[in-house]
Amino acid sequence: MIIGGGIAGPVAAMALEKAGVDAAVFEADGSGSDGVGAFLTLAENGLEALRVLDLHDQVCDLGMETPRMRIVNSRGKPLADFGMRGRTVRRADLYTALRDEAVRRGVRMEYGKRLVDAEVTPHGVRASFDDGSTARGDLLVGADGVGSRTRAIIDPDAPRARHIGLLNTGGFAQGLRLPEPPGVATMVFGRRCFFGYYVHPDGDVWWFANPASRREPTAAELAAITPEEWRAQLVELFRDDHGPMLDIIAATETIVPPWNTRDFPRVPRWSNDRMVIVGDAAHATSPSSGQGASMAIEDAVVLGMCLRDLPSPAAAFAAYEQQRRRRVERIVKQGKRNGTGKAPGLIGATVRDLMMPMFMRMVARRDLMAWMFDYRIDWTVAVTARG
Numbered sequence: 001m002i003i004g005g006g007i008a009g010p011v012a013a014m015a016l017e018k019a020g021v022d023a024a025v026f027e028a029d030g031s032g033s034d035g036v037g038a039f040l041t042l043a044e045n046g047l048e049a050l051r052v053l054d055l056h057d058q059v060c061d062l063g064m065e066t067p068r069m070r071i072v073n074s075r076g077k078p079l080a081d082f083g084m085r086g087r088t089v090r091r092a093d094l095y096t097a098l099r100d101e102a103v104r105r106g107v108r109m110e111y112g113k114r115l116v117d118a119e120v121t122p123h124g125v126r127a128s129f130d131d132g133s134t135a136r137g138d139l140l141v142g143a144d145g146v147g148s149r150t151r152a153i154i155d156p157d158a159p160r161a162r163h164i165g166l167l168n169t170g171g172f173a174q175g176l177r178l179p180e181p182p183g184v185a186t187m188v189f190g191r192r193c194f195f196g197y198y199v200h201p202d203g204d205v206w207w208f209a210n211p212a213s214r215r216e217p218t219a220a221e222l223a224a225i226t227p228e229e230w231r232a233q234l235v236e237l238f239r240d241d242h243g244p245m246l247d248i249i250a251a252t253e254t255i256v257p258p259w260n261t262r263d264f265p266r267v268p269r270w271s272n273d274r275m276v277i278v279g280d281a282a283h284a285t286s287p288s289s290g291q292g293a294s295m296a297i298e299d300a301v302v303l304g305m306c307l308r309d310l311p312s313p314a315a316a317f318a319a320y321e322q323q324r325r326r327r328v329e330r331i332v333k334q335g336k337r338n339g340t341g342k343a344p345g346l347i348g349a350t351v352r353d354l355m356m357p358m359f360m361r362m363v364a365r366r367d368l369m370a371w372m373f374d375y376r377i378d379w380t381v382a383v384t385a386r387g
């Protein structure tokens, strides 16, 4: 039983199928995937992990190739410019493509099934859902995202996700003719707010912004901001910056309402005898890492291999954790680091602008970031109990 039909869920189901284990996915929401955030970039390592399950073709028609990233400051001064191999896709499109392919491969997807509880029984796991139904399986994989119910079932003392001082918003602007080549990610360290944009080959501009918020606003506080107020706030944040941000905001009909950004420095327990967590449930990282989806995909593939090769779920979960924990925690740290400087305050902004070129030159150095991007999973290698 896989809980959650986001990214990690369907990919884990397909990895399990490939490993010879039948899987069913239970997703809390209905079958549509509207409103699941704007877009994300799959990094090279994530694309390669999809390739292990022959899922590369399912994503290569989505969104746009992202071959380069350029980083500028609030005066438009270049801080870094480097090549990359990523793909930027609308989250809803990615969810739909993965779910459809999972179903095509024989995975059962059940919608409207929000996990409320699960217990280990002598023969497996019994899960209960908020519609009053139950299901049984040999094991349960929690791919239920940053607010994971599975995580809390495995460890009621699990820490809560940490607010990282930034909000998220974005949208899709139409009718602009920006000079940037298609797909190039342009990141702007504005005076008051961070902004990123990509020109799609069809001319639309995909963008996001990270307004600072020291305190984590409640859902009610966020919901109380009207679209007009929100647009006005964004205009105010970028009014003194060099770049097309104000044009992009003006050319966006619907700005995605703001939401909080959270991460987990460390989730102490990932599994019990029959349950395990993958993806954001185990290690949500700040969007600034650009790796959340890729980590979720890698987790799912590695878990499939461990369950294929080890004699018991507990042994498989231990090997999975051994292979994954160090890497994902390092990425969470990197994401936090990348996010600092996005909301620096006035003195901080001056220091940041002095230090940033050096830091960005490091981020741009392929050899220094090889540990992140060059990670590859070899499905043909047998996993042993030592990982």
Ligand SMILES: Cc1cc2nc3c(=O)[nH]c(=O)nc-3n(C[C@H](O)[C@H](O)[C@H](O)COP(=O)(O)OP(=O)(O)OC[C@H]3O[C@@H](n4cnc5c(N)ncnc54)[C@H](O)[C@@H]3O)c2cc1C
Pocket (backbone or CB within 6 Å): 003, 004, 005, 006, 007, 008, 009, 026, 027, 028, 029, 037, 038, 039, 040, 041, 042, 043, 113, 114, 115, 116, 143, 144, 145, 146, 147, 148, 149, 150, 168, 278, 279, 280, 281, 285, 287, 289, 290, 291, 292, 293, 294, 295, 296
């Ligand atoms: C604004 C933003 C920008 C991002 N940008 C990037 C980026 O550029 N690159 C990148 O790699 N990553 C990015 N990410 C991160 C990425 O979206 C996540 O890391 C990724 O979606 C994690 O996948 P997941 O399957 O673990 O969780 P999710 O995609 O969150 O899926 C969890 C699923 O579980 C379901 N669910 C939740 N609770 C239950 C329950 N109790 N019962 C049943 N189902 C349940 C949810 O409805 C959802 O469908 C970004 C995230 C955000 C918010």
